[in-house]
Amino acid sequence: MNDRANPLGLQRKRATLRDAHVTMAHGSGGKAMRNLIEDVFLGAFDNPLLAPLEDQAVLPLAGLLAHGDRLAFTTDSYVVSPLFFRGGDIGTLAVAGTVNDLAVSGARPLFLSCGVVIEEGLPVETLRRVVASMRRVADEAGVQIVTGDTKVVERGAADKLFINTAGVGVVPCGVSISAANATPGDVVIVNGALGDHGTAILIARAQLALESDVASDCRPLASLVAAMLAACPDIHCLRDATRGGVATVLNEFASSSQVSIRIDERAVPVREQVKGACEILGLDPLYLANEGKLVAIVPAQSAPAVLAAMRAHPAGRDAAAIGCVTEESDCRVVLHTGFGGQRIVDMLVGEQLPRIC
């Protein structure tokens, strides 16, 4: 208990929020805002670093040092429409996304911040559901949400709810993962079927009158990465394949490492439903967004051990080696099609637009 904040040592009952909708008053700094923060956020995130509600969370260095010798620090903002979709919501994205950005450096993710921008009129129930998702995924990932901020903006100034999370983690001694480390002969690995998130969002937007049971793959990957590092401490490159998909990540690896990458279409795991949706819309699963998929480049001799470790983990059950790094100097990603031809897999120009017919 913080003596200065509560000199008499009295237990103050946490405020409760009775409003059905978020209004401008909830962002005003007054009582309404306190009710919102204490009831919705504090109630859900509930941890001793957040509880004092100071302007910052104070993190003991000793605890950090126990995990490694470098701090990893990242931030990401989350805007998604609709807020809820099969397999997740903006809250699961906001925690898993930032956790994964930390994890792919090899870091153990520890603490997150949570800043929200709320459009006035948002049902409080919606906010509660999102915040509950954030807590659930934070628990799954072993991180705490220790500081935050709330802003309410007028109707039309934001689309329902935007979330920013920043995160810190600690990189274990000796781990050095970088997009520039790919070496000819290395093997390219993904942890499962590609394009689920992008497809789930397209279908949730309901403009397509397509029905499918494809769910977003949104999940934290920190423990999977830990298992991979245990199998091979010398993972060369690692990145989560979010916007732009695996194609974009592979192009980043190729250009940072000055190598080429060849992948085999037949080895790339894609669900039948995702293939079907892509077929109808003229999209390419290699460019679709994922929220629980990573691409790893590992030395060839370690590939079997890494794959085995991944397949033993729930987030890597369908892990597959999809290609290899070559020394061709043009820094290209080339796909060997199942049909027997080959083509370049380039960076995307703008967004993928569905074809006319």
Add this chain to the structure above:
Amino acid sequence: MKYVDEFRDPVKAQALAGEIRGLLAKIERAKQRPLQIMEVCGGHTHSIFRYGIQQLLPDSVEFVHGPGCPVCVLPMGRVDDCVALAEHPQVIFTTFGDAMRVPGSKKSLLQARAEGADVRMVYSPLDALKLARENPDREVIFFGLGFETTMPSTAMTVLQARADGVRNFSLFCNHITIIPTIKAILDSPDMQLDGFLGPGHVSMVIGTRPFDFIASHYGKPITIAGFEPLDVLQSMWMVLRQIAEGRCEVENQYARIVPEDGNGAALDAIQRVFELREFFEWRGLGSIDHSGVRVRKEFAQFDAERRYSIPNLKIADPKACQCGEVLKGVIKPHQCKVFGSACTPETPLGSLMVSSEGACAAYYQYARVDTSGLQRKQVAA
């Protein structure tokens, strides 16, 4: 994927490629210069590049990528008209996705949207009609685009709008028709095509008979082709077999979809709503007689060209742009002066660089791979 993977079987592809090599060996003309077979439809162009089909074929035959990509042959002036319509404050302008990036003389629809125009991507004209019902105080315009493939759905939507008495829906009609354009290409003096892969989806609507003149009058063999890679290869084999046997006919490889007489209901809807224009402007190819359709007078209330004042200016293609020569098969995309330099998918000069069905974009996206002396490697561990 069921019913799709069967058409992408690499073993069958190799067998077909072998048969094609056998046929080519029997064709004397193929020993002087590569035979040029035009795939009319952009969907074929996309398949050819996406699956690397040309790489399976010997150098003695090559694909010429034809004008059948509706986005690619849209003249700049028409894009300007779209932008002008979209910029009316009352208007919700609806369009298929890949028309959004086509450059006008000043901006594309994507840029117009960024500047505040209400431009929305739809997947079907019926989505646009739905928007009109949901927004009775706005005017919804659908950008009707494409060959006979998309014409019936636009026509049906107009008929539906009239039946339902929807007053705030109209069509900006840019539908075009493929036959006069094939004729124009065949009449062009620099043409040296040896045969055609006919457009499968267009033929699904119009049937195979309208292509008879290609064989009878111009003496060129044509095979109506499906879009899966084995469809394309088999169709190529069928065209070459005609050449080898000295025949010129309309053959139908895509018989599982294309009936000889086309689709009566679809043709009827087209007939009721549309009539031929005297001429229509094509990007790269210029004005072609009777190559476009407009909304009939009875449906004037659904015709955006009649309801709004449209700039309707003719904008010349950029001088450096060689889209026309590429469309006619006179040069290959990479032989264009600006290919990959002034004209790239990020900053397209010509619309062949815009759509993924455009020959230049497909070439840029997929074909810059150097396969010379490269053995297929076992790439997965």
